[in-house]
Amino acid sequence: MTTTPPPSSPPLYKSGFVTIVGRPNTGKSTFLNQVLGRKVAIVTHKPQTTRSRILGISHRPGGQIVFLDTPGIHPPGASRLNRAMVRTARDACRDVDLLLFFADLPHGLTTADLEIIRSLPPQTGPTFLILNKMDRVEHHDLLPILAKVGQFPMLFSQVFPISALHGNHLEPLLTKIIELLPHGPAFFPEGQISDQPETFIIAEIIREKLFLALHQELPYALGVKVETLTERTDSPGLWDIGAVIMVERDSHKGIVIGKGGNLLKRVGTQSRLELESLLGIRMHLNLWVRVKNQWRENIGLLRSMGYPDHLETGD
Ligand SMILES: Nc1nc2c(ncn2[C@@H]2O[C@H](COP(=O)(O)OP(=O)(O)OP(=O)(O)O)[C@@H](O)[C@H]2O)c(=O)[nH]1
Ligand SMILES: [Mg+2]
Numbered sequence: 001m002t003t004t005p006p007p008s009s010p011p012l013y014k015s016g017f018v019t020i021v022g023r024p025n026t027g028k029s030t031f032l033n034q035v036l037g038r039k040v041a042i043v044t045h046k047p048q049t050t051r052s053r054i055l056g057i058s059h060r061p062g063g064q065i066v067f068l069d070t071p072g073i074h075p076p077g078a079s080r081l082n083r084a085m086v087r088t089a090r091d092a093c094r095d096v097d098l099l100l101f102f103a104d105l106p107h108g109l110t111t112a113d114l115e116i117i118r119s120l121p122p123q124t125g126p127t128f129l130i131l132n133k134m135d136r137v138e139h140h141d142l143l144p145i146l147a148k149v150g151q152f153p154m155l156f157s158q159v160f161p162i163s164a165l166h167g168n169h170l171e172p173l174l175t176k177i178i179e180l181l182p183h184g185p186a187f188f189p190e191g192q193i194s195d196q197p198e199t200f201i202i203a204e205i206i207r208e209k210l211f212l213a214l215h216q217e218l219p220y221a222l223g224v225k226v227e228t229l230t231e232r233t234d235s236p237g238l239w240d241i242g243a244v245i246m247v248e249r250d251s252h253k254g255i256v257i258g259k260g261g262n263l264l265k266r267v268g269t270q271s272r273l274e275l276e277s278l279l280g281i282r283m284h285l286n287l288w289v290r291v292k293n294q295w296r297e298n299i300g301l302l303r304s305m306g307y308p309d310h311l312e313t314g315d
Contacts, residue, residue, distance in 0.1 A: 011183075012062065012183060013062065013063060013064075013183065013184065013185060013186065014062060014063030014064070014178050014179075014181040014182065014183055014184070015063055015064040015065075015066070015181060015182070015184045015185065015186055015187055016065070016066065016096075016097035016098070016181035016182055016184070017066045017067075017068060017095075017096040017097055017098075018065055018066065018067050018068070018096060018097060018098045018099075018100060018177060018181075019067075019068045019070060019092045019093050019096045019098075019099050019100070020032060020067055020068065020069045020070060020100045020102060021070050021073065021089055021092070021093055021099060021100070021101055021102065021116075021120070022072065022073070022101055022102030022103060022113070022116070022130075023047075023072050023073060023074065023102075023103070023104075023110075023112060023113060023116065024047030024048050024049070024071075024072025024073075024074050025045070025046070025047040025049075025072060025104075026072065026102040026103055026104050026132055026133075027102060027104075027132040027133060027164040027165065028041075028050070028069050028070065028072070028102050029041035029042065029043045029049065029050050029054070029069050030043050030132075030164040030165055031100075031102070031130070031132065031162070031164035031170075032054065032056045032067055032069045033056075034164050034165070034167050034170065035056070035058050035065075035067070035170060035174065036056050036057075036058055036193050038193060038278075039278060040054060040055075040056045040069075040193060040194045040196065040201070041054045041056070041069050041204075042204045042205065042207065042208035042211075043208070044208060044211045044212055046211055046219060047072060047074065048071065048072060048074060048082075048085070048220060049072075049208070049211060050069060050070065050071045050072065050085075051071055051081065051085050051307060052071065052085070052088060052306060052307050052309065053068055053069070053070055053071075053088050053089075053092050053309060054068070054069040054070075054194070054196070055067070055068055055069075055194055055195045055196070056069060056193060056194055057187075057188045057192055057193050057194065058174070058193075059186075059190055059191075060174060060178055062178060063178040063181055064186045064187060064188065065174070065177055065178065065181065066187055066188070068092045068096070070088060070089035070092045070093075071085035071086065071088055071089050072089070073086055073089050073090070073116045074086065079296040079297065080296060080297045080299070080302065080311060080312065081223075081296040081297075081302060081307065082296075083310075083312065084302070084307060084309060084310045084311045084312075087309070087310035088309045088310050090119075090120060090121060091121075091309070091310060093120050093121050093123070094121050095124065096125060097125045097180070097181055097182065098125045098126055098127070098128065098177060098180060098181075099120070099123060099125065099126070099127040099128070100127075100128050100130050101113075101117055101127055101128070101129050101130065101156070102130045102132055103129065103130070103131055103132070104131075104132060104133055105131035105132060105133050105134050105136070105137050105142075105145060105161055106133055106136045106137050108131075108145045108148055108149065109129070109148065109149050109152065114152070114155075117155055118155075125180075126157040126158075126180065127155065127156050127157065128156060128157065128158045128159070128160060128173070128176075129149060129155070129156040129158070129159045129160070130160050130162060130173070131145070131146075131149070131159065131160065131161045131162070132162055132163065132164050133163060133164075133165070134161045134162055134163045134168060134169065135163040135165065135166055135168065142161065146159065146161070158176065160172070160173045160176075197306075198229065198279065199226040199229055199306075200226075200306040201275075201278070201279075202226050202229070202241060202243065202271075202275055202279075203224040203225060203226050203243060203305065203306065204224075205271050205274055205275050205278070206224045206243055206245070206267065206271045206287065207222070207223070207224045209266075209267040209270045209271050209274075210222060210224070210245065210256070210267055213263055213266065213267055214255065214256070214263075218247075218252060218255060218256075221247060221248045221249075221252060221296070222245055222246060222247050222248075222252070222256065223245075223246040223295055223296070223301075223305050224243055224244070224245055224246070224305070225243065225244050225246065225301075225304060225305045226241065226242070226243045227242050227243065227244055228240065228241065228242035229241050229242075237281055237282055238281075238282045238283070238284070239281050239282070239283040239284070240283070240284050240286075241283050241284065241285050241286070242285075242286045242287075242288070243285070243286070243287055243288075244287075244288050244289075244290050245264075245287060245288065245289045245290070246290055246292045246295045246301070246305075247289060247290070247291055247292070248291070248292070248293060248294065248295065248296075249291065249293075250291055252291070253289045253290075253291050256289050257289055264287055264289065267287065268285055268286075268287050271285060271287075272285045299311050299313060
């Protein structure tokens with residue numbers, strides 16, 4: 001018996017998995033959003049913004065690239081959450097067709113970058129070095145940086161200077177990726193761009209606004225969990241959404257709420273406006289702040305907040 005391939009997967013169709021990895025703040029999530037033309041991963045100017053593996057599907061003529069954006073690899077520090085973030089990133093590098101290693105072009109390839117690359121799980125596929133933030137480098141400074149990077153031909157099969165923020169020089173990279181992916185049917189149907197539940201993207205957008213509004217260590221010590229999500233029966237398209245912002249100390253609670261509730265109100269409005277446009281719905285968004293001592297160590301809570309991967313359960 002013969003089977004007919006689905007229309008989106010003609011015989012020469014290409015598909016595969018590509019992991020985006022690197023130090024924090026190198027523009028990995030910016031790149032994913034830019035390639036997809038839609039925000040699936042939150043972005044801030046602060047390191048350690050991404051906390052979990054974010055899947056994004058790029059549908060291209062002749063193929064499908066399944067990107068895995070990962071938390072920036074950093075010295076994992078003390079918290080269970082941080083350790084899980086780093087493990088998630090490393091693990092996403094296993095069994096993929098290609099690695100995109102992101103580095104900051106203005107800094108060139110640093111010792112920290114080299115240490116991370118050498119510590120990644122052994123690769124079966126190639127690794128491309130993506131030198132991002134090209135817009136921040138004068139043209140005459142580019143060649144010396146590229147020459148230095150050229151000293152490590154065994155680590156990378158190709159080098160691509162890009163600007164993820166401005167969407168510059170992405171096409172040659174995407175074309176090359178499709179070229180080297182194996183032949184095979186699409187993994188995801190046309191039109192699907194991520195696998196994240198709505199509750200997760202809602203919590204992430206709120207966390208992004210909090211990251212941007214708060215300073216120093218506080219953004220790292222908070223988490224967001226959506227607890228209610230219901231559409232009004234008397235008003236279809238209007239959703240009631242309730243989310244809890246988890247902080248570790250009473251003093252943090254006051255800071256997050258702000259004077260006269262101002263900071264929380266601002267974060268709520270910014271989140272609602274962005275989510276309404278992203279999800280194409282209207283919503284009432286209620287935010288609460290709850291003190292939960294050491295929530296970053298609490299396996300049950302971390303799981304329920306969408307960080308299910310690589311949480312050690314032994315201690
Ligand atoms: N000038 C410039 N800034 C960029 C570019 N790409 C990203 N950025 C900025 O770099 C910062 C970090 O971007 P992210 O996309 O959050 O970086 P990331 O690598 O995902 O960071 P983590 O999730 O913390 O690992 C943000 O302020 C971005 O706007 C670029 O091409 N040019
Ligand atoms: Mg990120």
